Amino acid sequence: MKQVEDYYAKLSKKLKYPARSVFKLKEIQEKYHILKRDNTVLDIGASPGSWSLYLLRELKIKGHITGVDLAEIPIDLEKYGNYTFLSGDILRENTIKTLRNSGPFDVILSDAAPSTSGNRGIDACRSLEIARSVFGLALGTLKKGGNLVIKVFQSEDVNDFLKNIRKMFFEAKTFKPKSSRNESREIFFVGIKFKPSNKKNT
Numbered sequence: 001m002k003q004v005e006d007y008y009a010k011l012s013k014k015l016k017y018p019a020r021s022v023f024k025l026k027e028i029q030e031k032y033h034i035l036k037r038d039n040t041v042l043d044i045g046a047s048p049g050s051w052s053l054y055l056l057r058e059l060k061i062k063g064h065i066t067g068v069d070l071a072e073i074p075i076d077l078e079k080y081g082n083y084t085f086l087s088g089d090i091l092r093e094n095t096i097k098t099l100r101n102s103g104p105f106d107v108i109l110s111d112a113a114p115s116t117s118g119n120r121g122i123d124a125c126r127s128l129e130i131a132r133s134v135f136g137l138a139l140g141t142l143k144k145g146g147n148l149v150i151k152v153f154q155s156e157d158v159n160d161f162l163k164n165i166r167k168m169f170f171e172a173k174t175f176k177p178k179s180s181r182n183e184s185r186e187i188f189f190v191g192i193k194f195k196p197s198n199k200k201n202t
């Protein structure tokens with residue numbers, strides 16, 4: 001466990017990323033190819049900025065990228081010219097309304113997680129609440145054929161949540177990155193090719 005942690009932590013520093021979480025998105029992209037250079041992207045839970053920086057620096061996304069988080073991003077991403085950061089809570093209606101007005105998006109990414117309490121049941125419940133909020137936002141702002149990535153803590157209730165994702169996408173995958181810490185209960189649901197039930201986002 002320590003060796004894995006040290007490897008990704010050291011590598012992120014070497015590559016000048018603010019956090020090791022960058023490798024989770026890298027693995028998802030390499031496996032599912034959910035992002036294209038012309039995409040408009042929403043990055044939820046963006047701080048400290050590793051996923052957004054990967055989009056801008058490695059994938060060279062040319063479409064607009066919007067990052068949102070309660071915590072500020074400590075690096076300057078707006079210098080790229082196609083990046084906007086919103087300070088807000090994805091569970092609050094005013095933040096959701098602002099993001100709806102910023103859409104539609106080709107891809108929505110969420111690495112958002114609650115502040116952990118140490119109680120697995122409570123933390124999983126809070127994580128699922130965030131995931132459901134992200135999914136609800138995606139239903140109204142994701143373009144037809146768009147892709148979705150949501151992090152959630154494993155629990156009995158996530159299976160029903162995955163069923164809801166499968167109803168709205170042509171494919172829905174469960175993915176546990178190698179770069180996740182061994183003790184972490186996080187998994188990612190990857191929705192591929194959104195199929196909205198109406199023509200709002202076509």
